[in-house]
Amino acid sequence: MSEKKVRVRFAPSPTGPLHVGGVRTALYNYLFARHHGGDFILRLEDTDQTRFVEGAEQYIIDSLKWAGISPDEGQGFGGDFGPYKQSERKAMYKPYADQLIEQGKAYYAFDTPEELDQMRDNAKKMGMPNWQYNSITRSNMKNSLSLSQEEVEERLKNGDPYVIRIKMPRDMDIKFEDIIRGWVSVNTNNLDDKVLFKADGMPTYHLANIVDDHTMEISHVIRGEEWLPSAPLHQFLYQAFEWEAPKFAHLPLILKPDGPGKLSKRDGDRLGFPVFPLNWTNSEGEVYSGYKESGYFPDAFVNILAFLGWNPGDERELFNLDELCKEFTLERVGKSGAKFDPDKAKWYNQQYLRQRSSDELADLLKGYIAENGLQNTSFEMAPICELMKERATFIKDIYEDGKYFFEGVTSYDEKTTRKKWKEQTTGIMTEWLETAKSIEDYSADHVEEQFKAFITSKELGLGAVLPNFRLLLTGVGSGPSLFSIAEILGKEEVISRMETGIAKITELKSQEA
RNA sequence: GGCCCGUUCGUCUAGUGGUUAGGACGCAAGGUUUUCAUCCUUGAAACAGGAGUUCGAUUCUCCUACGGGCUGCCA
Numbered sequence: 017m018s019e020k021k022v023r024v025r026f027a028p029s030p031t032g033p034l035h036v037g038g039v040r041t042a043l044y045n046y047l048f049a050r051h052h053g054g055d056f057i058l059r060l061e062d063t064d065q066t067r068f069v070e071g072a073e074q075y076i077i078d079s080l081k082w083a084g085i086s087p088d089e090g091q092g093f094g095g096d097f098g099p100y101k102q103s104e105r106k107a108m109y110k111p112y113a114d115q116l117i118e119q120g121k122a123y124y125a126f127d128t129p130e131e132l133d134q135m136r137d138n139a140k141k142m143g144m145p146n147w148q149y150n151s152i153t154r155s156n157m158k159n160s161l162s163l164s165q166e167e168v169e170e171r172l173k174n175g176d177p178y179v180i181r182i183k184m185p186r187d188m189d190i191k192f193e194d195i196i197r198g199w200v201s202v203n204t205n206n207l208d209d210k211v212l213f214k215a216d217g218m219p220t221y222h223l224a225n226i227v228d229d230h231t232m233e234i235s236h237v238i239r240g241e242e243w244l245p246s247a248p249l250h251q252f253l254y255q256a257f258e259w260e261a262p263k264f265a266h267l268p269l270i271l272k273p274d275g276p277g278k279l280s281k282r283d284g285d286r287l288g289f290p291v292f293p294l295n296w297t298n299s300e301g302e303v304y305s306g307y308k309e310s311g312y313f314p315d316a317f318v319n320i321l322a323f324l325g326w327n328p329g330d331e332r333e334l335f336n337l338d339e340l341c342k343e344f345t346l347e348r349v350g351k352s353g354a355k356f357d358p359d360k361a362k363w364y365n366q367q368y369l370r371q372r373s374s375d376e377l378a379d380l381l382k383g384y385i386a387e388n389g390l391q392n393t394s395f396e397m398a399p400i401c402e403l404m405k406e407r408a409t410f411i412k413d414i415y416e417d418g419k420y421f422f423e424g425v426t427s428y429d430e431k432t433t434r435k436k437w438k439e440q441t442t443g444i445m446t447e448w449l450e451t452a453k454s455i456e457d458y459s460a461d462h463v464e465e466q467f468k469a470f471i472t473s474k475e476l477g478l479g480a481v482l483p484n485f486r487l488l489l490t491g492v493g494s495g496p497s498l499f500s501i502a503e504i505l506g507k508e509e510v511i512s513r514m515e516t517g518i519a520k521i522t523e524l525k526s527q528e529a
Numbered sequence: 530g531g532c533c534c535g536u537u538c539g540u541c542u543a544g545u546g547g548u549u550a551g552g553a554c555g556c557a558a559g560g561u562u563u564u565c566a567u568c569c570u571u572g573a574a575a576c577a578g579g580a581g582u583u584c585g586a587u588u589c590u591c592c593u594a595c596g597g598g599c600u601g602c603c604a
Contacts, residue, residue, distance in 0.1 A: 494565035
């Protein structure tokens with residue numbers, strides 16, 4: 017049976033940026049291909065010329081690359097089955113439509129869009145919300161089944177606009193087995209005579225899709241659930257052409273985190289999380305945020321998406337791409353839609369951040385600083401990352417929570433100053449400053465030892481003194497081990513920060529009084 | 530409205546004809562910590578409802594409810 021090589025395709029329409037649902041579909045295709053040693057193909061379905069969006073094609077390619085799931089062949093990636101863009105394959109489709117006409121499986125229809133709108137409107141007014149062009153109604157329409165042969169020829173010769181529609185038979189059950197959903201069955205009485213070929217000379221999605229999947233030797237069609245209703249039509253077309261149909265797998269949809277409905281473009285920025293892999297600026301100049309720019313790692317992003325509808329069947333949750341390729345099967349994909357959980361997404365990123373070495377984080381942090389034109393530091397970046405990574409979710413947290421390493425101390429946290437800096441503190445800190453000056457070894461352990469000896473000799477409590485020391489070195493009331501911070505800053509900087517800090521806080525305090 | 534698909538903690542989910550229905554995120558409490566975060570422990574939290582089938586159904590069947598998708602010369 018399926019000795020055939022596994023070949024799957026991701027076939028988006030370049031009408032805008034890809035959102036996470038689309039990327040997940042691409043990911044599942046990629047994982048399936050890798051798991052079976054097959055090919056993953058990118059095909060652009062741009063048969064609707066009115067919906068062309070500048071930059072969308074490149075956006076799709078860039079997104080897949082960023083996520084690390086580049087196609088083996090396809091638009092922008094080469095291959096032997098090209099072109100991979102339907103607008104460039106335009107000439108291929110007509111003969112297939114003609115073949116169906118010759119075989120009596122399809123027919124010409126001359127009804128104008130206006131006439132069809134009129135039909136639907138009238139039907140609606142008469143209480144029929146779903147008027148369809150089908151085996152019943154087609155006899156009342158202008159087509160090659162209802163018109164005389166002479167008139168049809170006349171119209172064709174005159175160059176009257178026409179479409180080609182499938183002639184859906186009456187009362188026939190179409191069944192197919194979906195890998196995820198099992199047997200799906202629909203009666204053709206509920207199906208309409210879909211347009212296969214448009215008046216502008218382009219095929220519709222339905223025709224192009226079948227012809228391309230067949231000629232590109234696609235073995236499995238893995239796509240979103242929104243295609244399930246047209247799957248019977250596609251099945252019927254394979255039969256009409258007498259082609260072996262690929263296997264189908266319809267993926268559940270990704271839903272909004274709050275109310276009902278599938279995740280849409282606006283949800284992300286409304287709810288404070290991205291729905292797109294990369295930033296996207298529309299023609300009006302509005303920017304929609306992307307995972308990349310929001311600080312997500314590609315591997316975390318992939319992990320998040322993989323688990324929206326799939327799981328390994330045990331309790332592991334952290335999977336990199338290689339592991340996913342090894343373990344992914346369509347049989348373990350769920351049937352029901354998943355609501356996107358922004359909190360869980362952050363948690364994943366945090367896990368991946370912590371897995372990274374301090375050197376790796378240091379490089380990323382340098383990139384972040386450069387990209388955003390932020391203040392660089394003369395301190396070693398890796399130890400800072402080592403110190404901050406436990407409490408960070410994104411690279412930017414390392415910078416923001418450790419600003420004092422980069423921008424120095426620019427202010428003193430009001431609350432901590434008010435609550436912890438007592439009258440006698442200035443004196444204590446000045447004494448500690450003198451001691452600190454005499455210390456040569458500024459390793460964290462040694463500073464801690466000296467500090468503790470100091471407070472013991474003064475009969476002071478750690479909780480009363482340390483927050484003030486922290487205030488002097490960082491300007492903030494909380495953070496990682498202060499002694500480690502001191503080690504990174506080094507003796508010179510510690511002394512200098514203490515001197516200016518004591519002076520400034522004392523001044524602030526005296527102004528209050 | 531019609532057709533199709535779905536329904537286990539708030540969310541993502543595991544799971545079985547007989548289980549204390551498991552995990553993760555989030556939430557709450559306690560512990561650790563100079564502090565914040567981390568970390569550890571504990572806790573609250575689910576089989577949509579109703580009929581069947583069965584000795585026994587969360588698990589199988591049907592109905593209802595709810596959710597979702599589709600219903601274009603869009604994909």
